[in-house]
Amino acid sequence: MIKVLLFGTLAQKAGRRVVELEYEAGATVAAVVDIVKREYLGDEAGIYMTAVNEVQAKPEEIINDNDEIAIMPPFSGG
Amino acid sequence: MNNVRIQEEDFSIEEETKALLASSLRIGGVVNFLGTARDFSEGRDVSTIEFEQYAGMATTALEALRTNAMESFDIIEVRIVHRIAKVGPGEQIVLITVGAEHRAEAFDACRWIIDELKKTVPIWKRETTPTGEEWVTEHP
Numbered sequence: 001m002i003k004v005l006l007f008g009t010l011a012q013k014a015g016r017r018v019v020e021l022e023y024e025a026g027a028t029v030a031a032v033v034d035i036v037k038r039e040y041l042g043d044e045a046g047i048y049m050t051a052v053n054e055v056q057a058k059p060e061e062i063i064n065d066n067d068e069i070a071i072m073p074p075f076s077g078g
Numbered sequence: 079m080n081n082v083r084i085q086e087e088d089f090s091i092e093e094e095t096k097a098l099l100a101s102s103l104r105i106g107g108v109v110n111f112l113g114t115a116r117d118f119s120e121g122r123d124v125s126t127i128e129f130e131q132y133a134g135m136a137t138t139a140l141e142a143l144r145t146n147a148m149e150s151f152d153i154i155e156v157r158i159v160h161r162i163a164k165v166g167p168g169e170q171i172v173l174i175t176v177g178a179e180h181r182a183e184a185f186d187a188c189r190w191i192i193d194e195l196k197k198t199v200p201i202w203k204r205e206t207t208p209t210g211e212e213w214v215t216e217h218p
Contacts, residue, residue: 007132008202009213046215049200054134070132070200076214077129077160077201078113078172078192 002027002063004036005070010047014040023065030059032069048074081157082140084131084201089159089173098177101155105177109184111192117167119214124205127171129162132200136160139199143191151187153178158191160201 004019011017019036029050037045050057051070063069079097083089091110099105115127144156157175165171174191178184203214 005132007130007200008204009215012213051132051135054132054138056135068134070135072132072200073202073213074215075196075198075200076203076216077131077199078196 001066002032003066003068004032005068006036006040007070008073008076010041010045010071010073013042013045016040023063027063028059029057029061029063029069032063033059033071036071045071046073048072081155082137082144083159084133084137084140084162085159086161086163088161088170091170091173091175094157094159094173094175098155098157098175102177104179105154106179107177107181107184109176109178109181109188111172111174111188112170113172113192115165115167115169115171119205119207122207122209124167124207126164126166126206128164128204128206128211129171130202130204131162135200140195143194143198146194147176147187147191151178151190152183153187156187156191158195160195160199162201 002021002023006014049072053068140158147156155177160172174188176184176188204211
């Protein structure tokens with residue numbers, strides 16, 4: 001399984017903070033984002049950054065089973 | 079006290095400044111940036127602001143920010159404290175304290191750090207307004 005974390009506006013849009021997906025060998029961060037957009041967020045999701053296991057990740061990065069993927073909207077701290 | 083912290087409780091500017099000064103007797107100038115909660119934003123009243131973080135990344139990102147600042151500017155010490163809490167107008171949110179031999183580098187580094195913090199640290203704020211709660215999606 002893959003655990004996907006959503007924050008801020010993205011969690012609000014999805015109506016949840018955590019999404020669990022079946023792992024598929026060779027899947028990329030982009031593929032996970034596409035599934036989450038299709039099922040929960042829509043095309044205009046407003047994604048700023050993704051991370052795998054707490055490290056910023058590019059869309060083409062290959063993920064592994066049991067990874068934690070974070071999908072984050074623009075930051076607004078400070 | 080760690081020189082980079084994310085915490086719920088309020089912080090003391092005086093204590094942070096003292097801790098900074100205790101790090102080196104070569105500091106000749108200290109610049110503090112204090113971010114506080116406003117009661118008005120985007121044309122509407124704001125009664126409270128609540129913060130959310132990606133805890134696994136936020137502290138690491140703040141530490142990286144401090145390291146980058148120390149390497150990029152001719153400064154001696156940096157302390158950063160950010161609250162993750164529900165705060166009301168006038169309450170403290172973030173403090174950046176920079177010590178350098180001279181003021182110019184301290185001012186430049188402090189400005190750079192707060193600008194970078196807004197771009198690189200996974201923290202989000204949600205404002206409570208008369209029409210409901212809204213996530214802030216962009217921050218100048």
